[in-house]
Amino acid sequence: MASARLIGVDGADAWQELLSAATSLRHELHRRPELGWSEHLTAGRIRDELDSIGVSWRACATTGTVARLAPDAPGRHVALRGDIDAMPIDEDSGAVWTSQHEGVMHACGHDGHTAVLLAAARWLAQHEEALPGPVSLLFQPAEEGGHGAKGMIDDGALEGVDVVFGWHNWPALGRGRMACPDGPVMSANGTFAVEVTGVGGHASQPESTRDPVLAAAAITIALQQLVARRLSPQTAAVVAVTWIDAPSNDTVTPATARLGGSIRVPDTTLRDEIFTMIAEVAESTARAYATTATTTTTTRYAATVNHADPAFELREALAPELAAAFGGNDPTPDIAVPVMASEDFSYYLAEVPGAFALVGAGDPHPCHSAHYDFNDELIAPVVRAYARLAGAPVLPAGTTDGEAQQ
Missing domain, CATH: 3.30.70.360 (Alpha-Beta Plaits)
Structure with missing residues (x-):
């Protein structure tokens, strides 16, 4: 198991810049949602961002992208996934960054998942020499019923990967809580x-x-x-x-x-x-x-079934970050698992060991609602957790945004 090293608050300026960029990017993506297998603008924006931070990438499954860091590092090869597609719903969230594409909106938070993975890419690129093993970042299209994960796998996204991790925001979970059991997490x-x-x-x-x-x-x-x-x-x-x-x-x-x-x-x-x-x-x-x-x-999709060791590792990576971000709340789930919703992350877990977590912020509107909007408070703790899983240096879990601004 790779362990992340802590870095001092001298890296806080870079961290705050990263969070600000990730939040702005999330809002930009939210304004320009695209349906599964049609995410051409989104894919272009992802690839431009990867180019700007010097991370190599290749197209995968047409609108998907696989980015790679530390390809020659000797340790285990970790894959981190973010989905990029939106849904055919007319938005009624009232957000300033509401969808500009009629009849399409990011009603499931994939704009947030994409922003988190790009923020992780930026942080990992800044500390690439410290990574113990290769890291693949999977920007996956067509999760919403389009079997995008299968398309990514068929196009070689998991080649050489030893373990894969993913997550999904879950409004029904309380603030600072997560669901990441050994075994089934989604149906x-x-x-x-x-x-x-x-x-x-x-x-x-x-x-x-x-x-x-x-x-x-x-x-x-x-x-x-x-x-x-x-x-x-x-x-x-x-x-x-x-x-x-x-x-x-x-x-x-x-x-x-x-x-x-x-x-x-x-x-x-x-x-x-x-x-x-x-x-x-x-x-x-x-x-x-x-x-x-x-x-x-x-x-459609098989059950999303976590492997025990990676599930433990994902819980260990998320728990301190959620506690720091949400005031030390109990991270155990306050809903029954497995939840009845489904995820094509199940395709990855059928191929290699890995784990998937639901992360909550106690929001009133569920995913797939016209009133839903991703909670930007989730960006920082999940980026930190992804850095931990990759074995990258991280700021101390207790470092607040306020400290990062000093």
């Missing part, structure tokens, strides 16, 4: 769609129709009972019907109706079992209404 997910086929006709003659809308409504209600009655009470799972579509008009019973949604489970095997249950419930319920149902399922 596997998948989606399903059910097409119900009946007999359409005039709404005044129900006896001549076989109503797929009624059947779809019954299927929706029945699916909500899967978790309560087909799984044990100790099993964490979510089955959510999130849409129903039956185009028609006021006097016409349509011939077809469709519904769909998503599932979240802590392990991949259970996902397959629930998919089977969904199909069984849909088919049998449709039959009771003299209709038929066809179910299509799609696997």
Whole structure:
């Protein structure tokens, strides 16, 4: 395990400059969000910043970037990841730096993750000769459902890497707390769609129709009972019907109706079992209404499962920084883990040892909300933690921004 060396407050001026630049960059990225696999402006800004601080990089998975420091150092090779894509949401955060791209916003904080990784790049570049081993910085596209991590891996992002670390801001966690367990930290997910086929006709003659809308409504209600009655009470799972579509008009019973949604489970095997249950419930319920149902399922991300030793190391790196930044609060999570959300960081953890942490600041608006904005207070402690993981010198954990300004 690499251990970071402390440096005195004589490096505080550089640290404060770094934090100011990271915050400004975060706001700049927030103004110019881009959807997955279309992050061309973002990729260009990342690469310009890396050029300006003298860090070598290569394009990876089109809009992704892999930067490398201390490539010839003899120690273990550490990879640090930040995702860069935004979401198709109209922003209503009220932030001065609100999105200038209509219908797109950084609703999940990837602008903050990118700013943190670039700040870490700047700090590591200033102390590159002290790094005990190579460090790869993974600026990854298309995390929001686009399997960007797989694209990065397929393009060689993990070549030579011994351990990989990542993090995600998590508004539901209290200030100064983190979730970084041994084992699952985030869930596997998948989606399903059910097409119900009946007999359409005039709404005044129900006896001549076989109503797929009624059947779809019954299927929706029945699916909500899967978790309560087909799984044990100790099993964490979510089955959510999130849409129903039956185009028609006021006097016409349509011939077809469709519904769909998503599932979240802590392990991949259970996902397959629930998919089977969904199909069984849909088919049998449709039959009771003299209709038929066809179910299509799609696997998305596997569970994000931490390896024990890297998880311990990530906790040890984050804990003192969060305590210093947020007043010494208890860093243990105040929410249940694994959380039901999913992450494509799971692809990395399936290839090499590593760990992923959720870091909270107690914000009122959740990720994926039009009102959400990344909390800039998280930048400093996570950059410090990344420096620790890379084995770089760091300022003492108790050094405040005020001290850094002196």
